[in-house]
Amino acid sequence: MRILITGGAGFIGSHLCDRLITDGHSVIVLDNLITGSTDNVSHLTDTKMFRFINQNVADYIELPKPVDAVMHFASPASPSQTAPNGYLQLPIQTLKAGALGTLNALGVAKRYGARFILASTSEVYGDPLVHPQNENYWGNVDPVGPRSVYDEAKRFAESLTMAYNRTHGVRTRIVRIFNTYGPRMALNDGRVVPNFICQALKGKPLTVYGDGSQTRSFCYVDDLVDGIILLMSSELTEPTNIGNPHEVTILEFANKINSLTKNAAGTILEDKRTTGDPQQRKPDISRAEKLLSWKPHITLEDGLTRTIAYFKNKLSDSM
Amino acid sequence: MRILITGGAGFIGSHLCDRLITDGHSVIVLDNLITGSTDNVSHLTDTKMFRFINQNVADYIELPKPVDAVMHFASPASPSQTAPNGYLQLPIQTLKAGALGTLNALGVAKRYGARFILASTSEVYGDPLVHPQNENYWGNVDPVGPRSVYDEAKRFAESLTMAYNRTHGVRTRIVRIFNTYGPRMALNDGRVVPNFICQALKGKPLTVYGDGSQTRSFCYVDDLVDGIILLMSSELTEPTNIGNPHEVTILEFANKINSLTKNAAGTILEDKRTTGDPQQRKPDISRAEKLLSWKPHITLEDGLTRTIAYFKNKLSDSM
8 A cells, every 4th residue: 555644754653654664555754844853764765665755734735646545643742831842832833733734634535535544632632521531532621721722623633534534435533642652752852751761861860740649651652553553444433542541650650760771860859830731641442442452562661661772872872 | 994804794794794884994704605695795785895705714815905803703603404504514614614714814814913803602612511601611522523513613713813812912802602693694594593483474383392491592693793892892812702691491482482473373392303402501701791891781572573573574575
């Protein structure tokens, strides 16, 4: 198959490229590199199976050849309040990637009769009032808050995707991606995984906001990619959660990273920042387990070991 | 002032035109007439203060002259499952009016340093879990249900409007419009006011779905227009409810219309249709009361009398 991946130079998109090319497919990446990086796909540029188009997904997409599938993964995605590539620093680009980008990507799928998958997010659940979240929960999102530029863009993108399915018969899929980590997260991404690992590798204490009792569930990127490929091959039109339901507290998580990096500097507790970050979010993955026979396999220890190796390399390169 | 009104040939938009021209302003209407009608503005075409552009708001907007204000009112708005102009029959047009239309209209405001007001809706509250709804309620909307094409489009439009305010300093306002009625509602609109009045004027029994105990709050269009003009002139960037908090049951409402039209055919109860219509929705208007000194003045009896006169005329024209 020939597959278009918008945002294919990003963290998740580039892992999808690797997997699809390994599986014998040919890949066209469309990315404007405002949050992605050519570093993530530079190892692929020599293969005939890979083609790169430097373009904003919010502009009309013209392809050299028809495609069999469209995977729409282009969007800023970090909620960091300070990182330059976070959606709070790119509000209008984020809204456009969700609305115009999804419209353009769906247009390609309609034109060529291709399958379509939307990269949606657990952020459509907002600050959830039910735990864990299953796909029938309608969410709790502030439509006019600063974070709405991401949350509402993705909710709009889901609605538009379903409308193309119902109106034009496009074979659409929607994956709601929960917290994911792994190699190729940006160093300056501002999220907890790169923050902690970089601090640990520099021998500094890890900064924990609040008392560290807030929980997170982290999915290793290879597990996520497995789930996305299974969903893409299925006939499941309804949104599907893909994430790791294994919950850890932020403090446990920090201690695990210190132990794996042999960092003796420990942790430092700081006043909680008001990021609007939910206290707890955890996927109910029973739909994916039942209908895709998918569940995550990689342990936190294994996933972190591989991620730490990547960041170690990256940091030594940049020194 | 020179004012652009998108959707100015629609029910609410055309009443805004009347009011603004009466107040001495000049008006440019942009409307593609998929739900609006030139009948609504034909009495204005002779004045130099009025100009009509037949165009889809989802396409780039080029104006002959700068404007001082932009009022973005273009969108299908009827939730009817059968009416040809309802948003369920126009899903992709509705999503585009909310996303691309709002982007284009905000673009005009940014270009000319004009004020901007977004016509939002009580539908951003979805099927609300709190009563009455104030502006801080985040809503309960299914992002992938059929009605999401309207609800999510408007939530996206609100988020985009706030982003233009925060990022580009555009002086934006957001009005959340609750149930409104009055002359120029489309005969085939499918909503309860035209349905009941047309049945009553034809001497037929009024069809009430369910047991008639569900409540609605109806605002007469002149009251709404007063609220919109006050909001537009204010510095209130946060979303503001404009609606009538006076609740009536659908059965009381039907009986009132039968009494005003002297229709002896009564009512007929039919099984409830599963429209996804909320059982109850009622605005909390304390923000508008406090900050705009606005509240509705026109009684249901007065408003219905004027609306019935309009439909009587309309029906006799069409016979």
